[in-house]
Amino acid sequence: MAEKPIYKDPQQAIEERVKDLLLRMTIAEKVGQMTQIERSVVTLDAMKNQFIGSILNAGGSTPRSGASAEEWADMVDGFQRWALESRLSIPVLYGTDAVHGHNNCYGATIFPHNIGLGATRDPNLVQKIGEATAIEVRATGIPYTFAPCVAVSRDPRWGRCYESYSEDTETVRKMTTIVQGLQGSPPQSHPKGYPFLASRKNVIACMKHFIGDGGTKGGINEGNTVGSFDELHSVHLKPFLDCLDQGVCTAMASYSSWNSMMLHSHHFLLTQVLKHQLGFKGFVISDWEGIDRLCQPQGSDYRFCISASINAGIDMVMVPHDFQKFIGDLTFLVESGEISMTRIDDAVERILRVKFVGGLFEHPFTDRSLLNLVGCKMHRELAREAVRKSLVLLKNGKNPNKPFLPLSKNGGRILVGGEHAHNLGYQCGGWTITWYGIGGQITQGTTILEAIKAAVGMNTAVIYEENPTETSFKTQEFSSAIVVVGEKPYAEFLGDDPKLELSPKAIETIELVCSKVPTLVILLSGRPLIVEPLIEKMEAFVAAWLPGSEGAGVADVIFGGYEFHGCLPRTWFKRVDQLPMNVGDSNYDPLFPFGFGLKMNLKNQ
Template sequence: MGDAVGVAIDCVYKNTNEAVEARVNDLLPRMTLAEKIGQMTQIERRVATPEVITNLSIGSMLSACGSGPTKDASSSRDWAIMVDDFQKSALKSRLGIPLLYGIDAVHGNGSVYGATVFPHNVGLGAARDADLAQRIGIATAIEVRASGIHCTFAPCVAVCKDPRWGRCYESYSEDAEIVRQMTSIVTGLQGQPPHGYPTHYPFVAGRHSVIGCAKHFVGEGGTKEGKNEGNTEITDSELERVHMAPYLDCISKGVCMIMPSYSSWNGCKLHAHRDLLTNVLKHKLGFKGIVISDWKGLDRLSEPRGTNYRKSIEVAINAGIDMVMVPYEYQEFMENLLSLVESGEIAMSRIDDAVERILRVKFVAGLFEFPYTDTSLLLQVGCERHRELAREAVRKSLVLLKNGKGPNKPFLPLDRKAKKILVAGTHAHNLGFQCGGWTGKWQGLSGKITQGTTILEGIKEVVGQNGEVIFEEVPTTETLSQEDISYAIVAVGEQPYAETFGDNSELEIPFNGADIINSVAEKIPTLVILISGRPLVLEEWLLEKIDGLVAAWLPGSEGNGIVDLVFGDYDFHGKLPMTWFKKVHQLPMDFAANDNNAYDPLFPIGFGLNLCKSILVTERD
């Protein structure tokens, strides 16, 4: 017992009673250059071995979305065992510096089977409820920490100016002020800094909170024609006023990490942008946390990709990147970085700045004191309280765009006592389609990919008690000819996607969605539920045929939240977080532009009906 106390006294960095900066300043000089480079390296779990982690002093690991401990349906307990095993190897290193393990829990911990999957950001932007976002952050943090993981690469605070962008659903809104409001999720994830806590200093409340990462710095939502990893061509003042603004809020809330974008600003890639990463982010804005690269972000700094990797490392590290998401070729990265420091092409002061930031976040997050999983949290994964929160989020995110074909003739709420109804469409009974990308796998999946409730299952709970529910994805002529069907609910929309795979210049409803809607609406009064990560093309002739239209975005695992609204148990709350265009050629449309003639939407940003037919529209600047 006396020896343990002696170690704590002699080694300031091991003494929990010492201030964070004192512990950082004690540990940093003890480290060799190789150990510092190890701390700057983040590797994917598939290349990690106990020897690699221990001998190279690897500082961080991650799982790509879906890269878990078992091939299919890994539980939180499986994840916790895996991460703790990796942590044991890190603690065996010479200095015993714990691992920081990260994952893309961007709308709940979607890689884990049974975790609560919340609506994607575009839906939360429609809800415009900062308190709701914060509570979702709290629930997500608990479920992430239950799986042993310390960090989520979220939130995305991009301001999406063009729905053709494949990451549109990761943005809360095209309006920077709405995005700023939703940065409350940072406080949910990391906890609320106490009164008097240093401004702009990283903060994590404790073992039930998680390290957050604001991304992708900066301007990625404004690329030309919505191209993912494209070029944002705007002025300094517009970049600062629109795209930089949410980061100020995240930093003021103590966000621990910021991730640069793959994209470019006026031709310069953000991973190589020293002025923005160092002069602006670190110096002007005072960010004291970790600047972490995106997945293989350094590879993208040379064309063809990765052809001059050594030069890419030099440019990125000198620009201000502290931790590098390698994720596989860690030996090449570490050897090149060592060579660059020894040759003087990267200054030792730059390495020390990076490692100081990494250690600071690890101390703030309590990883030295509590490196292992708190298994008591396992009972909260996918619990009733979290699922009810997700259901509330679904209810608040839905936007009612049409209700009836004429004045004083509302179609909703639907009659729950109807004797026979038709449910149709590709998205009526597909949990994977509801959840979208970053769920189960990077690009998402189709089918019963996790625990949850589909729209059809929710409808059957309400109507099935009294009447008959017919379900056909594509209804037959025989079914549509039945004269005793009271009404139809048609759920159509997009297949799951992520990043560049979601870039879309057409934005038409996939799977012949418009044809399914038309065939049903020709015969039966029809409510359309659109499941999508963005506005899609809605021809006016088709709108005229249907009786009701709901934008449900990507609602996640709790499809019964949709049913709550359409049957009138709750009223509609959501307002469009982005402009709903008429034709793709109108894009990009800017609601804040001074030219009123150029803004001619199908539905303006802020539009939303409720069951009393009130129109809610935000005022334009």
């Protein structure tokens, strides 16, 4: 009877298992492990004979439209079976962008985007959200999420502003507890920088985007962050240090540049700082086609892109489609000596380490007992709590001695209007079901209108008109109004916005309704927008950010069931010509300062 290989023995130390498996691997198998491909191009041959190490799905790339959690699990398990047919039976690592809940899966709980969580200032809540997200992701067979984003966003014009918890480094640092939620809490004795995963109910996390993507000039996505290393360290690096302390397993390189050198080819930051100085033992993954960006200033030499990124310290490459060319070119570069076997072995060692830490060799398939927890009541209640705590009250009554909120839910006629009042897709924002997000009933959840109707008593009439007109007020009377407006969904560069203005339709609705009846305006957005001089016309103004699937959290607060808890995670500017403007700046002259948030003083009502 043949002796069991060390790498297949769970009783052996992880480092011994990694060493044993690495010694058994061919160049082809090593190159395959460094390759991550999109689910739509996966084949049996790719998994069995080209030894693909990882699979991901793009935003909106699903088993089918509206696929159930079970269908997701069936797909992922099918890919895993193919991977285990390879010569050494190395399990594949499937990853997804679960950045505010399992947002690609229909019916999953969608939590507020990070900017809203930053407004809560509640690290314990964020950790619980990580735990719930991990369970829902694991229930679909997926062991890896490309989260959290721990960027410190210094300019709201950036299209990924809502993926950042705050403009303030210390606030972002507090929110890194989500890593413990996703991966579990490592013991105090756990070596710093070494990857950790507590159980099969946890998922492998990814700190991103390393480093400085929130500081680009003009808030341009994939732009250039300018400054000294000390500035980079004091503003942008510290949240990554906290993630390392918690045993984060992977890191994603940023599309952006530091002092005009792209991070995907930055040996100093990826290797000397992250891996050597900070002792990171997990693996570094590229962003989507991230190495291809290196070709743009260099022409069309794809081999240059591969060589520059791998030699800089990228371990796994998100190809994601034309993996045959990537594998062929990377193999050529190794055989020609342009990329050393030492560098290849280091990359594969890191990838295998994470797979062993993640328990994939012992438990490669879905734990189907978790399926009934996807979108469950307990998780939705947690999301509802997060919405309540994320709301920031910015104005409450034109007369400070006569607050407008809370609204009465017993008697009266409430007009509800605005494009965002009854649109779940707008409420969830980008990275929801599709990459950039879309409007409509895109998944299961409660709109703000539905929540308002459910909250009021039988003696209160709720009249919904998405676009109220003069005629609306000539034919009927209202005691108050709620107007819900904001940004339409976007992601990444599609969200870069040099103007940060409300739409003409939103402005028209606010001006009309506020002129006719005392009005609460609720803004759904991924960042502050220009609200002067409109705010003078409002009786009350609430920033609700991008609350996700549980709109009931909004109704809970505006009707006085709960006090306002949130405070601004970023400065609310007056004009875009003030930007960038962050707390502590010498030119600080905001409309509302960082940390601002009113209370209703419910105990005195």
